[in-house]
Amino acid sequence: MDFNNLLTLSYLIGSITFILGLKMLSNPATARKGNLIAAVGMAVAIAGTIFLYKDGEGNSLHNYPWIFGALAIGTLVGFMAAKKVKMTAMPEMVSLFNGMGGACAGLISIIEFGHIVPKLATEDSSAIAGSLITIFLGLIIGSVSFAGSMIAWGKLNGKVKDFSFPGQQIMNTIMLFVMIGIAGYLVVGINESNAYLFYVILAGALLYGILFVLPIGGADMPVVISLLNSFTGVAAACGGFLYDNKVMLTGGILVGAAGTLLTILMCKAMNRSLLNVLIGSFGGNKTAGATAESGAGGATKEISVSDTAMVMAYANRVIIVPGYGLAVAQAQHVCHELEKLLDEKGVEVVYAIHPVAGRMPGHMNVLLAEADVSYDKLLEMEQVNDLFKTTDAVLILGANDVVNPAAKNDPASPIYGMPILEVEHAKTVIVNKRSMKPGYAGIENALFFQPKTSMLFGDAKGVLQQLVAEIKSL
Amino acid sequence: MESILQFITNNQQIIYIVVLMIFLGIEVIGRVPSVLHTPLMSGANAIHGVVIIGAIIVMGKAEGENYLALILGFLAVLLGTLNVVGGFVVTDRMLEMFKKKK
Structure with missing residues (x-):
């Protein structure tokens, strides 16, 4: 058999698996298999190149020790890095691997x-x-x-x-x-x-x-x-x-x-x-947005952990809005615990996932799924926005810009026009943040100053742990 | 003008591939839900690691005494492998999280 034809075949397999892989990656049901298929195709193409490639004069490749050495080190390091990386650090890992390719x-x-x-x-x-x-x-x-x-x-x-x-x-x-x-x-x-x-x-x-x-x-x-x-x-x-x-x-x-x-x-x-x-970039109009918004400011109201526990335990429905603060605090597991606890008490709990909550689209889905939160409890923005009107309590965990009403009603705001989670329609809004510092867009959030909003300051993980303990003792 | 037309004729196969692949690439992911944006980006990131094939060819052709080419080639294969292996494994880890609970 002519090895050159075999090489062509291995490349053909590679190309087809890449197309199939991308196609399957854009559907939640097939995504994981798609990734695997593309990986197999890549392995076939790489193996074909190493063993079957001939240059113009029909010479095979040499320097095998170098090639295999680099492959072995790269595989080991790449595998370990990808396995060890924390869920919150995935985006930067992708960036790093992309840089390697470049x-x-x-x-x-x-x-x-x-x-x-x-x-x-x-x-x-x-x-x-x-x-x-x-x-x-x-x-x-x-x-x-x-x-x-x-x-x-x-x-x-x-x-x-x-x-x-x-x-x-x-x-x-x-x-x-x-x-x-x-x-x-x-x-x-x-x-x-x-x-x-x-x-x-x-x-x-x-x-x-x-x-x-x-x-x-x-x-x-x-x-x-x-x-x-x-x-x-x-x-x-x-x-x-x-x-x-x-x-x-x-x-x-x-x-x-x-x-x-x-x-x-x-x-x-x-x-x-x-x-x-x-x-x-946001930096350019940061000051304009901040000053325009501060006029809408005023006093914020704080709420204690025990009061929060009370509000949540006696609500009919609680919607949790996770954001980057949850990811940073690694609070997804205790968040799931809170959800289960409320569930046992007969409170309906769902999560409202904004498409760009966190640092990457899909970031929150990945994070909560890691904590075993069931897939059907994660509602997308379109599904959940109608639900807020009939919801007793919204708990915002370290999200900010994605719930900022300025995106809807302040044309001067840099995020004006961005679709947001309309949490202000709920009866009570409890916002967990570490401080009053503005979110990534660098602008104030008028939501925090609304009468129905209460602030629950502290690290998401710590606050949630206290909350779980409080609800248990109720 | 003559030379441009000649170039197109000489490379028509490749030009066809490029044009068709551009449309295919756009078509294939056209209806991806936003939940999958990150894993899809990561998967695509792994696929462009195919550049490693070029690195292997360069490395395999380098003369034994050309140490600069050997070292650079070694580095290229290494970085390409990182891109491929790391890319696919990270994507798999992301997607592992999406599986429904039974």
Whole structure:
């Protein structure tokens, strides 16, 4: 049997499983199997490459010890990291892995460029123009994705702060054009004396990736990660061009296209445009929003844990609104305990899940599911908004912007137009927060000053534990 | 103009693949519920780890005495593996949480 045909088959299997996998990943019932199928296809394509690949002259690959060494270390470290990571840290983990993919694409370009340089003296530049274009594209996109993902990772785990300076957007745009200009110049007229400009592009792309993500607020990181994810897809596709490799090409373009759509869908869930996320970051209109809102302020009312226990235990229906505060405090298990306890007392308990509650869409579902909260108790925004009117008590656990009425009635607010959970229709609203500090959008929340709202300050986990103890002793 | 037309003719297969894949990528995830946005992003993240194949090819072709290419290639395969393995495992862990309780 011709091994080359076998390799083609393994790539075909890879491509088909990627398409099937993505398709199944967009349905809750099949998602897990879809991920598994794509993983199997990837393994087939990788194994095929290692053992069956032949270059133009029919030589097999060598350096097996190096390849297997890298594969073994990568598998071990990747597996451990992915297994050990806390549920709350998933988003930053995805960002980190995405950055690895981008770096991989960038490194391929660097090595391939190194192979081209010695040929410059003898070969006509027009003969290698095609390869150069894909090498530069892979380098720029891969490096931007790598540097950007690292910054996004740092932002999500709190190591990197938002940073912007006047004219940053203009400078970024100029940098991008300069990079493309240099790349274009090299494609047309590369020779041994100007080949060093390649490394100028590399440095520029890395810097661009950093400056691109730095000014964007932490709450928008999921969108940024999704965008960088599709970037890496395109960078992988560049490798497909370079080696005329169909599985890299299909996989890369597929992720590039799906990732771009997903980015737009995520923006839509927050009712904002992608452009608005990328340039009109929350930071810009933070002060305007805060001052406009503070007029609606006034005094807040505090409530004790025992009073809260009373309110909840004698309610007919309690709706819990989880937010990032719950995730940070790792309070999902004790939250489930509270739910079971109230359930035993005949109180109906459901969860209201805002699509962008937490730091990523679906974050709360994942978190609560980890604590064994039943899937049908998690209600989406559209289902639950009608329910608030007939609900006695709403318990908000560390959510803020997703329940801010300013999104509905204050056109000056930066989050105006975002669909929210209409908790103010319930009879009583109890808000658990660590302090009066504003949420991620950096704006005040008029809900906290409404007469039917009571504040229950403290760490979500601690407060819930006390609450559970109080209700038990009732 | 002539050279552009020639380029399209020479690479028509690849161009067809790219165009069809763009539409397919958009079509395939078009109706994803927002609950699945994060796992889907993570799954797509793992799939673009296919770039590792390029890294393996580069690594396997490197001459034994070209240490720079060997080291960079080693790094590329390593990072690509992290992307693939970590990506799929993280996605699986996220989706594990979605299973309904019996």
